[in-house]
Amino acid sequence: MRRRLGTKAMSAFLAAAMTVSMFPVQALANDEEPVAQVDADGWVLQRQSTDTNVELQEGWIVPDEDGNGVTIDYGKIVNDTGNEGWVVFDSDEPKYKDSSLEYDITFSESTQGDWIAVAPATRVTDGKNYEGFAITNGTGLERTGRKDGSESYAGIDNLLGLKFEYDKTYHIRMETIGSNITVYVTRDGKEEKLTSFDSPIGLEESTYGFRIWRGGKKITLDNIERTEIVTSDLDRDVEQIEADRWGTEDISVPIRFGNGDSVVSVYNGDHELILDQDYAISDNMLVLKKEYLAAQGGNFRLQVNFEKGSTAALWVMKIDLSEQEEYIWTPDQGIDMWTQMEGNGTFELQEDGMRVTGRNVLVNELAPMAVNGEIEVTFEFLDDDWERDQKNHGIGTLFRADQTAGTWQSLAVDGYVSSTPIWKFINSDGITADFALDGDVLMSRDGVKDFKIKQRFENDSITLWMDDQVVHSQGINKAESVPGNMGIILNGDLGDILVKKVVFRQLNPLQEETGERQTTSISNDDLTVNLDQDFPRVADYELNGKTMNGSEIRYNYVTINSVNMPATAEITEQTSDSVTYHVIPDSEQSGVTFDVVFRVLEEQTVEMLITDIHEPEGELVNSIGLPKQPLISANSAQAGAKLDASWVSKPVNGWGIRDLHETIADKDISTTAPFAVAIPIITTDELSASMFNNVYLDGDEFVYGAFNLPDGEMSAGFWNNEFMYRGLDGEKVLP
Structure with a gap:
């Protein structure tokens, strides 16, 4: 039996609608003559949303003589009890959290047309707790389940467009790892992925079974095979090594071992690495020897195989920060x-x-x-x-x-x-x-x-x-x-x-400027602005002896038509209250040049303008900006440092204005995922500042993000999103 192990599980919550036939809970129909309870080899029947076993009657659940199959006559159950909506499960099976479950399944004797209305459940504790996927009608599939009786369901993709039909036999395999359930169907001897989804139910060790509803039918299982999946993994999937450090030192990656698991082999393609020569396993770490690394010319992918059957991949990548392919x-x-x-x-x-x-x-x-x-x-x-x-x-x-x-x-x-x-x-x-x-x-x-x-x-x-x-x-x-x-x-x-x-x-990360910072100053109305001499960037603001930060980390880059590129700049004009920079992007990437003007106005206001955009023939500017260079910021060492913003939330169920409030000292703001907002505010115990621009991006005018500082503190601030310079028709939006 094939397995695809080592799948990383992540959480997703989906919403959809489904029609479910629900009936009042009723007692079993009274027979004129009592019927002795039937032994069904551990198979149990409970009403959905309950945890009480119902005495099985003749013909309801019939195990195969070989113990590897079962027939569930749901039509008879409904007729005999007068009730719809049942959960059937095998209570004798071992309880697993992660498992591979496969069987041949046949639906027959429908009383509701094409409706299948059967949910194979890979985890079942009782009628109040189960999770799996539902086969509804036509090509319809849903994730489904209950936790403590509370139901959750939503539509999921049918990747094959497969319509389940009566009187046909299907071989399905369900792989459940963490919160993820992946379902495969074998057709013409080939196993194909039917669907994969994240279940929000989150049950622990359980058996397996079904939730069944909507009309009479028989469900026949054969060739049941169920095994536990013990999942081991590496702590990370990628190890990036700068070119000048390649092969100069061992690299170590933590291993997360499943219960009783161990590493049995490590492969680079078809080549098996030699234990204690090419690699070692020590203190739950995979240690790749520097000698083996030095012998590899560039990027390679290792596959780590574990005794219990799972696998993990590690990409080892040589990076040259000076080149971008x-x-x-x-x-x-x-x-x-x-x-x-x-x-x-x-x-x-x-x-x-x-x-x-x-x-x-x-x-x-x-x-x-x-x-x-x-x-x-x-x-x-x-x-x-x-x-x-x-x-x-x-x-x-x-x-x-x-x-x-x-x-x-x-x-x-x-x-x-x-x-x-x-x-x-x-x-x-x-x-x-x-x-x-x-x-x-x-x-x-x-x-x-x-x-x-x-x-x-x-x-x-x-x-x-x-x-x-x-x-x-x-x-x-x-x-x-x-x-x-x-x-x-x-x-x-x-x-x-x-x-x-x-x-x-x-995409390589932007390269930070590391030389000594040289600044120049402009001022007006008691406000002084200190700016870098080599690039149009605010270092900080001073007002009445108090300070507000600009960019604490320096990146000499511009964005033209959505592409970040290195750039140089020089001051071409300066007065007491203004300074003009002429900016030249990397000539191999763009022939565009432009000016940036900073001017201190009355009432403690600073104006920044992008002007005199020169476009060489054949290169029009649609958008332009200065990436990851905050105009206002604060850091986690400053008293009262806060980041506040309003943004336009755009979910499927309707737009709306949302506020966010971050205490910078908590260091919870992402350093890897900038976020776009409409109204930006930075506050410390000394000063507060906000911004306005004409970016015209429908609520995404500013971007905020955080930066790790060399002293272990964190800086967080706002910068302008890319300015829309031309529209779709090629005409200038801005003068």
């Missing part, structure tokens, strides 16, 4: 580099692009391997049927894809509310997280203008652009920082697009 795909290169990881759709080369139709999870094998990166997709919608678009084409970007493990992450459209796309984080385990209910309507522009969507994935942070304008930026705690390939995704069956260009870019 990029690959641009265009149709003239063909499509041999594109590989379908999942989906029943098609992709083919046409004269002016790659046509992608139906569900496709596509990896480009020439794209750089990346933990953090950017993907820009230029495409045209070929389907202009708005009703079909509403059902979900699922356009999005694919990242951190591991073809060996069959895992991937994505940001994709997952339906619409009216004309507004619902963007969600989605991964290969079926786990989703809301990202934004925002962005332009995704339908054909009839050849007038192509769409361009871009996604940046950095640690647990995701940012989305459409047509070079920011849509939203936020952290996704379900986004795992693991290396992988990049690609595109159509996660709906009705997608039909023509892909014309895709840019894949490896």
Whole structure:
């Protein structure tokens, strides 16, 4: 029996609606003549939401003679009791938390048409506590369960579009690890993933069974096989080593062992590493020897195999912070580099692009391997049927894809509310997280203008652009920082697009300036602003002997059309109350230049302007900014340091204004996932400050984030989001 072990489990809470036939609790129908209780080899029957066993009657639950199957006559149970809604489980089975459960299952003798209305449960304690997935009607699937009698259910993906039918036998396998349940179906001798989801029920050691409802039917099981999964794992999936340290020292990664487990082997591809020569296991640590590391030319993937059957992967990556790999795909290169990881759709080369139709999870094998990166997709919608678009084409970007493990992450459209796309984080385990209910309507522009969507994935942070304008930026705690390939995704069956260009870019962290800080000052109306001499950046503000911080960490970068690039600057003009910088981005990345002016106005106000934007021929500026350079901030060592903001929440069930309040000394603000807001405020016991701008991004005008300081303290502050300089029509929005 095949297993796919070592799956990381994460939490997701979904909401949907389902119609359930509920009936009043009734006593068993009284027979004229009592019938002796039937022995069913440990199988137990309880009403849903109760924990009381019901005496079994002849023909209700009939185990096979070989002990490896059972037939449940739900129609007879309903007829004899007058009640619907039952939970059936095998009380004699060992109790496992994590398990692999498989069997052949046949549904027969329906009294409710095509309705199956059966929920295989991989964990059952009693009728009040169970969790699994429900087969409803047609291709409908739901996650379902109860905890202490309280029911939870929601729709989940049917990745195969499979319709379960009566009088057919299906072989299904359910793998339950932590909160994640993945279901496989074998068709034509091939095991395929039917669905994967996160269950919010969270039961511990349990047996298995079913919840059954809605009309008469028989459920027949055969070839039941159930084994415990003991999960061991590594503490992290990636070890990044700077090029100048490669092979100079051993590296150690903590191991989380399951009960009684141990490491049996470590492989690099087909090559098995030698214990105590290439690696060692010591004090629950995997120690990779520096000599083995030095013998490897670059990135490699280790697979650690554990005695109890689980596996763990460790990517060891050599990083050169001075280089950033990029690959641009265009149709003239063909499509041999594109590989379908999942989906029943098609992709083919046409004269002016790659046509992608139906569900496709596509990896480009020439794209750089990346933990953090950017993907820009230029495409045209070929389907202009708005009703079909509403059902979900699922356009999005694919990242951190591991073809060996069959895992991937994505940001994709997952339906619409009216004309507004619902963007969600989605991964290969079926786990989703809301990202934004925002962005332009995704339908054909009839050849007038192509769409361009871009996604940046950095640690647990995701940012989305459409047509070079920011849509939203936020952290996704379900986004795992693991290396992988990049690609595109159509996660709906009705997608039909023509892909014309895709840019894949490896993303290195911004490099901090470390030299001695040299500042210059401007002032007016008792307010002094100290700015860096080498870049347009505020160091701090002084007012009546009190101080408000600007940027404590220095990054000499600019953002042009959503791409961060190094830049230099020089002061070209200065007066007592103003200073002008001329900014020159890296010439290999852009020919654009511009000025930044700081001016101290009356009433303790500072104005910052981006002016005199020079665009070389063929390079128009759609958006421009100065990334991760707070204009106001405070740190955890300052008394009363607080960060407050208002932001536009954009959930599926309606927009609204939300406030957030952070005490910086608590050090709870993310250093990896900047968040976009509308109103920013920084306060200390000495001063308070806020900002206004003309970024025009519908509630995402400012970004806040935190930075670790060398002394162990944390700085947190706000900076401007990217300014929209031109709109979709190419006309300037700002003067």
